[in-house]
Amino acid sequence: MAAEDDGDGTDALRIATDARDRVHFEEEALALADQVYRVARHLANSREEAEDLVQETYARAFRSWRSFQPGTNLRAWLLRILTNLNIDRGRRNQRAPQMQALEANDYFLYDKLADSGDGTTDEDRVVERLSQDDVVSALSAVPHDFRDVLVLVDLGDFSYQDAAQILDIPIGTVMSRLHRGRRILKRELAESVAEGDS
Amino acid sequence: MTDIYDEGCAHCEEMMQPYLDHVLSDAEVREAERHLQECDKCRRRYRFEESLRRYVRLAVDEQMSPALKEKLSALRIPLD
Numbered sequence: 700m701a702a703e704d705d706g707d708g709t710d711a712l713r714i715a716t717d718a719r720d721r722v723h724f725e726e727e728a729l730a731l732a733d734q735v736y737r738v739a740r741h742l743a744n745s746r747e748e749a750e751d752l753v754q755e756t757y758a759r760a761f762r763s764w765r766s767f768q769p770g771t772n773l774r775a776w777l778l779r780i781l782t783n784l785n786i787d788r789g790r791r792n793q794r795a796p797q798m799q800a801l802e803a804n805d806y807f808l809y810d811k812l813a814d815s816g817d818g819t820t821d822e823d824r825v826v827e828r829l830s831q832d833d834v835v836s837a838l839s840a841v842p843h844d845f846r847d848v849l850v851l852v853d854l855g856d857f858s859y860q861d862a863a864q865i866l867d868i869p870i871g872t873v874m875s876r877l878h879r880g881r882r883i884l885k886r887e888l889a890e891s892v893a894e895g896d897s
Numbered sequence: 898m899t900d901i902y903d904e905g906c907a908h909c910e911e912m913m914q915p916y917l918d919h920v921l922s923d924a925e926v927r928e929a930e931r932h933l934q935e936c937d938k939c940r941r942r943y944r945f946e947e948s949l950r951r952y953v954r955l956a957v958d959e960q961m962s963p964a965l966k967e968k969l970s971a972l973r974i975p976l977d
Contacts, residue, residue, distance in 0.1 A: 718976055725973045732969055736961035750965050757969045805910055809945040822944035826952040834956035852918075854954055859920070878914060884953070 724764045728757065731774050738855040739781055741838060742847055752788075756781040775861045782847065782865055808885040811892055829888055837887035845880030848873050853881075905932050909939045913946060 736753050743749040759780055760767075767776050812825045841849060851862040852873075859877075863870040909932045915921050916929050933940045 721974070722976070729969060729973075732966060733961055736965070737958065740959050741957060746959070750962075753961075753965065754968055754972065758972050761972055761974050805913060805946075806942050808949070809942050812945075822941050823948045825945060826948045829952070829956075831956045834953055838953070838957055853950060854957065859918075881914065885949075 721764055724767065725761060727773055728760055728764075728777060731777060732757070734774060734855070735777050735781065738778060738850055741850045741854060742782065742785060744839070752781055752784055755784050759784070772861060775857065775865055778851065778855070778857075779865045779867075805882065805885075808889045808892075811889050815892060828892065830891075833888060833891040837884055837891060840887045841880055841883045845876050845883055848876040849880035849884065852877055906936060906939055909933065909936065910942075913943055916943070917946060917950065 732753070735756070736749065739753050739756075740746065740749040743752055756777060760777055767773065809822070809825065812828050815828070838846065838849075847866055848862055851857045851865060852859065857865065859870050859873045862877075863873045866873070868876075909929060912921060912925060912929045916926065921929065933943060
């Protein structure tokens, strides 16, 4: 038998508590908006697309706030909504391009930068040979499956585990895509150095 | 100090990404650091990788526009 309601007082209290929880949720979610946008900007293909995605994400989050479990990672929950929306938009219809063989080791970009230019091999200065535009376009050239993981872990500071949950893929896949994504990024950067030199 | 790429360097290279991601065990961290202390070449490359990661983050960082922030606030569900 259902518990008896002891009158209007209980109902009013429940409604007030509910409203307070919702306001609290909305405030917490909005406080994370900058961080969500930073990640979204590079999951999406353009600034406009990122802005649309973030708005849609927040509209959905505010509607379904009850499905968020307090005490769990709200930023990861928001990013999960965002990546699902991104997939729903049909972005995944794009096939990842055929991969070229990747360079044999992880150090070729450093070797290339150290070999080119004015002869400085200072590790902190050698990166400055890459322009900001080079880096932005190299990142956008990384195919989506790899870029998603790269952006979540390297720009969003999500753990492998969080990235696996956000993208709904096994943690082993996160690790292999991350490894590959970083190499593709470096290959793209190395190509921009080669173009700059010619 | 060695300057020849050998098996130790190959193993050190394998550990570089997980080392920088802080996912190695304590024993593996010690092993990587032991090699880095001895090998100038690997040490430079680890430092480069660290600088590169920092540099990429800064280069691609883009702040949200104030207009978007306002739009998000406007999406809040009004209290009855």
